[in-house]
Amino acid sequence: MKTKIINWIDQRFPLTSFVEHDLTGYPTPRNLSYWWNFGFLAGFVLVLQVVTGIFLAMHYKADVSLSFDSIQHIMRDVNYGWLLRYMHAMGASAFFFVIFVHMARTLYYGSYRAPRELLWWTGQGLLLLLMATAFMGYLLPWGQMSFWGATVITNLFRATPFFGDQVVIWLRGDFTVGDATLSRFFSLHYLFPFLIIGAVVVHLVALHTVKSSNPSGIDLADHDNIPFHPYFTIKDLYGLGLFLMLYSVFVFFIPDSLIEPANNIPANPMMTPNHIVPEWYFLPFYAILRSVPNMVGGVVAMGLSVIIFAFMPYLDRSRIPGGARHRPIYRVQFYLFMIDMLVLGFVGYYPPTDQSILIGQVATLCYFGSFFIVPFLSKVEERWLIKRGLPPEVMALIESEKHEISKKGGKL
Amino acid sequence: MENEALSNSDRRDFLVKLTSVVGGAGVAATCVPFVASMNPSSDVLAKAETEVDLTGIPPGGLRTVAWQGKPVFILRRTPDEIKEAQASNGGSDPEPDSQRVKNPEWLVVIGVCTHMGCVPNKEGAGWTCHCHGSQYDDSGRVTRGPAPKNLEVPPYHFVSENKIVIGKVA
Numbered sequence: 001m002k003t004k005i006i007n008w009i010d011q012r013f014p015l016t017s018f019v020e021h022d023l024t025g026y027p028t029p030r031n032l033s034y035w036w037n038f039g040f041l042a043g044f045v046l047v048l049q050v051v052t053g054i055f056l057a058m059h060y061k062a063d064v065s066l067s068f069d070s071i072q073h074i075m076r077d078v079n080y081g082w083l084l085r086y087m088h089a090m091g092a093s094a095f096f097f098v099i100f101v102h103m104a105r106t107l108y109y110g111s112y113r114a115p116r117e118l119l120w121w122t123g124q125g126l127l128l129l130l131m132a133t134a135f136m137g138y139l140l141p142w143g144q145m146s147f148w149g150a151t152v153i154t155n156l157f158r159a160t161p162f163f164g165d166q167v168v169i170w171l172r173g174d175f176t177v178g179d180a181t182l183s184r185f186f187s188l189h190y191l192f193p194f195l196i197i198g199a200v201v202v203h204l205v206a207l208h209t210v211k212s213s214n215p216s217g218i219d220l221a222d223h224d225n226i227p228f229h230p231y232f233t234i235k236d237l238y239g240l241g242l243f244l245m246l247y248s249v250f251v252f253f254i255p256d257s258l259i260e261p262a263n264n265i266p267a268n269p270m271m272t273p274n275h276i277v278p279e280w281y282f283l284p285f286y287a288i289l290r291s292v293p294n295m296v297g298g299v300v301a302m303g304l305s306v307i308i309f310a311f312m313p314y315l316d317r318s319r320i321p322g323g324a325r326h327r328p329i330y331r332v333q334f335y336l337f338m339i340d341m342l343v344l345g346f347v348g349y350y351p352p353t354d355q356s357i358l359i360g361q362v363a364t365l366c367y368f369g370s371f372f373i374v375p376f377l378s379k380v381e382e383r384w385l386i387k388r389g390l391p392p393e394v395m396a397l398i399e400s401e402k403h404e405i406s407k408k409g410g411k412l
Numbered sequence: 413m414e415n416e417a418l419s420n421s422d423r424r425d426f427l428v429k430l431t432s433v434v435g436g437a438g439v440a441a442t443c444v445p446f447v448a449s450m451n452p453s454s455d456v457l458a459k460a461e462t463e464v465d466l467t468g469i470p471p472g473g474l475r476t477v478a479w480q481g482k483p484v485f486i487l488r489r490t491p492d493e494i495k496e497a498q499a500s501n502g503g504s505d506p507e508p509d510s511q512r513v514k515n516p517e518w519l520v521v522i523g524v525c526t527h528m529g530c531v532p533n534k535e536g537a538g539w540t541c542h543c544h545g546s547q548y549d550d551s552g553r554v555t556r557g558p559a560p561k562n563l564e565v566p567p568y569h570f571v572s573e574n575k576i577v578i579g580k581v582a
Contacts, residue, residue: 148530151530152543154529155528155529156528169451170447171450173451173453173456175452175480175481175482176482178456180453180456184450269478269481270476270478270531271531272531272542272543274542276530276543290545293557293558294558294560295559298558351542351545352544357545
C-alpha cells in the first residue's frame with residue numbers, strides 16, 4: 001500500500017528522487033568537523049524563532065499605549081508566556097551566535113572561495129535580513145532601549161543624500177518614532193522571517209550545487225563523500241543536543257542576562273537613557289559607527305563593515321587549499337581579527353570617553369586594515385608556501401583526489 | 413498582406429518595447445500609493461503646532477515641551493549665559509547667537525541631537541548627548557562631535573511677551 005501511494009506521487013511529483021538526491025543520499029565530505037554543524041543549527045533556530053514568534057503574536061498588541069503592557073501580560077498572565085518570550089528573546093541571541101560561528105568557520109577554512117562565492121553572498125544577504133528582523137523586533141516591547149535604539153538606527157538614514165530627512169520621516173511614518181513606526185515594524189517583523197526562509201532555500205540550492213566545503217579545502221572525490229543520512233543527521237543531532245543545553249541554561253537560568261534593564265522602563269520620547277547600548281550582536285558595528293567623527297562617514301563605515309565580507313572571494317588571492325589550516329599567516333590574521341572584533345564589542349558597550357573613542361578608532365582601522373592587506377598578504381604567503389612546500393600529507397591528498405577526479409573526467 | 417504584417421519583426425519588437433514601457437510605468441504608478449501610505453498620516457500632521465506659556469520658567473531654567481512628538485528645549489538664559497553665548501560662534505557649525513534666538517533671553521531649540529536623534533541632557537553650561545558624546549553650548553551649537561550640526565531652531569514666534577507658538581513663523 002505504502003509503495004503504491006509513493007509510486008502514485010512519484011509519477012506526479014519528484015518526491016523519492018528529491019529525498020534521495022538532496023536529503024538522505026546527499027553526498028557529504030566524510031571529514032567534516034563539528035564546525036560544519038552551524039548551518040543546520042541556524043536552520044533550527046530559524047524554525048524556533050518562527051514558531052515562538054507566531055505564538056507570541058497571538059498575545060502581543062502593536063500599539064504604543066498597549067504594547068509595553070501586553071509584554072507584561074505575556075510574562076504574567078499567558079500560560080507559559082514567559083517561556084515563549086524568553087525562548088524568543090534568547091533565540092535572537094542564539095541566532096546571531098550560531099551565524100557568527102558559521103561565518104567565522106567560512107572565513108577560517110576559506111569556504112567562500114570559488115566556486116562558493118554565491119553561497120557566501122546569499123549568506124551575506126541572510127545576515128542583513130537577520131539584522132533587519134532583529135532590529136525591528138527589538139522595538140516591539142516599547143521599552144526605553146527599544147525606542148531609542150529604533151530612533152538611532154532610523155536616524156542613520158539621514159545620511160541618505162538629498163532626501164535624508166524625508167526618508168527618515170517616511171520610514172517612521174511620523175516626525176519621531178511613534179505608533180505608526182511600531183505597527184509597521186510589527187508588520188515587517190512578521191514578514192521578514194518568511195523572506196529569510198525564501199533566501200535560505202536559495203542558499204541551500206546553491207549549497208547543493210557546489211556541495212559542502214571541508215576542512216582539507218580540497219574538493220573530494222566520490223569515494224570520500226558519504227550519504228548525509230545517517231552519518232550527518234546523527235552528527236547534526238548530537239550538535240543540536242549540545243546547543244540546546246547551552247540555550248536552556250540561558251532560557252531557564254539567566255533569561256534576563258542579555259536584556260538591558262532600561263528596557264523594563266516604558267518608552268519615553270522626552271528622555272534618552274544616559275547609556276544606550278544596542279544588543280550584544282550589534283556592538284562591534286556600533287563601535288565602528290561611533291569611531292568615525294563625521295556622521296555620514298560613520299554610517300558608511302558601519303554599512304561597509306557588514307558587507308565588506310562579501311569581497312573576501314576576491315580579496316583572498318591565495319590558492320593554497322584549506323584556508324587557515326594550511327596557511328600560517330592567514331591563521332594569525334584570523335585570530336587577530338577575532339580579537340579585534342572582541343575589542344570593538346567592548347568599546348561599543350562602554351559609554352564614549354576620550355580613551356574608549358581612541359581605542360575604538362584604532363580597532364576600526366585594524367578592522368578595515370585587515371581586509372585591505374589580505375590581497376597582498378595572501379599572495380606573499382602563497383609564494384612562500386609554494387617555495388617551502390606544503391606538508392607531505394596535504395600534497396598526497398591533493399594528488400590522490402586529483403587522480404580520482406580526473407579518472408572520472410572531472411576537474412580539480 | 414496579413415502574412416507580411418505577421419512576419420514584420422520590427423513591428424513586433426516595437427510592440428514588445430511599448431507594452432514593456434507601459435506595463436513598467438503602470439507598476440511604478442501602482443507603487444506610489446503603497447510608498448505614500450508610509451508617510452505621516454493626517455492625524456500625525458495635525459499635531460504640527462504647539463503653544464507654550466513661558467511664565468513660571470525662572471532665569472537659568474529649562475523647560476522641555478513636546479512639538480510634533482519631539483522634545484523642544486526652552487531655556488531662559490541669564491545675562492551671563494547670554495554674554496557667553498554671544499562671545500563665540502560655536503564649534504564645527506559656526507553661527508552667531510543672534511541668528512538663533514528671537515529674544516536673547518529665550519533659547520528655543522529642538523532637543524534632538526543632530527547626530528543620531530537622542531535627547532541631550534542639560535549638564536552645566538550647555539548639553540551633553542550621552543549616546544555618542546556630542547556636546548552643545550547654551551546657544552545649542554555643537555562644540556564637540558560627532559554631531560554634524562547645531563541643535564535645530566524650530567519655526568516659532570512670540571504671540572505675546574510670555575507666549576510662543578512653535579510650528580509657525582508668524
